[in-house]
Every structure is written in C-alpha cells, then in structure tokens.
Amino acid sequence: MHEMSLAEGIRSIVDDAVSSQQLGRVRSVVVEIGELSAVEVDALAFCFEAVMKGGPAEGARMEVVRVPGSGWCMQCAQTVVVSRLYDPCPQCGSYQVQPTGGTEMRVRELEVD
Numbered sequence: 501m502h503e504m505s506l507a508e509g510i511r512s513i514v515d516d517a518v519s520s521q522q523l524g525r526v527r528s529v530v531v532e533i534g535e536l537s538a539v540e541v542d543a544l545a546f547c548f549e550a551v552m553k554g555g556p557a558e559g560a561r562m563e564v565v566r567v568p569g570s571g572w573c574m575q576c577a578q579t580v581v582v583s584r585l586y587d588p589c590p591q592c593g594s595y596q597v598q599p600t601g602g603t604e605m606r607v608r609e610l611e612v613d
C-alpha cells in the first residue's frame with residue numbers, strides 16, 4: 501500500500517525532528533497533501549496511527565492541509581487550476597496539461613507539548 505510507505509516517511513521525519521530538536525511529545529503533525537498527489541487521506545490517517553505506535557508521536561493527530569493543484573496547459577500556454585490528476589484544462593478542455601503544483605505531500609509542522 502502506497503499510503504503505508506508515506507506514513508513511514510512521515511514517521512522518520514517526525515523521529516528526526518524530535519531527536520535533533522529534543523522535542524517532547526508530539527500532539528499533532530500537520531501534513532500538506534496536494535490535490536494532485538493521489539494520496540488517499542483516509543488510508544493515510546489509518547496508516548499514520550499504526551506507524552506512529554511506540555514513537556514520540558504515538559496517539560498524535562494528523563492534520564491535513566490540502567494544497568490546490570495547478571498545471572501548465574500547452575494549448576493555453578498558461579498555468580491553470582486543476583483539481584484532479586488527468587483532468588482537462590478548465591479553460592480550453594485540452595488534456596495536454598502538465599501538473600506543476602499540488603503533486604506532493606510534505607510535513608509542514610509539528611505541534612509538541
């Protein structure tokens with residue numbers, strides 16, 4: 501499962517931050533998820549809970565911030581807003597849209613005690 505490896509990636513980021521900055525218990529982890537990243541938020545939340553067990557973020561909440569998607573339409577020759585991967589350009593209907601933003605997932609911040 502794709503989300504399990506993402507959750508493990510979050511865990512290693514959290515563990516590194518906690519040990520390098522000598523943080524206490526992590527209460528919540530704010531994760532940015534791009535609209536075009538194809539991440540299933542429910543599945544990720546489930547994996548997050550399982551993966552964080554036994555670490556500094558056990559029982560922490562995962563807060564999701566959605567980042568809107570954007571792409572470059574070759575027909576319009578400009579950046580357009582796209583809400584899903586492989587959606588057509590909202591202006592001309594062309595499918596020649598290269599995703600340029602909102603394709604990633606990253607840890608934005610940790611809330612600690």
Ligand SMILES: [Zn+2]
Nearest residue numbers: 573576589592
């Ligand atoms: Zn277009």
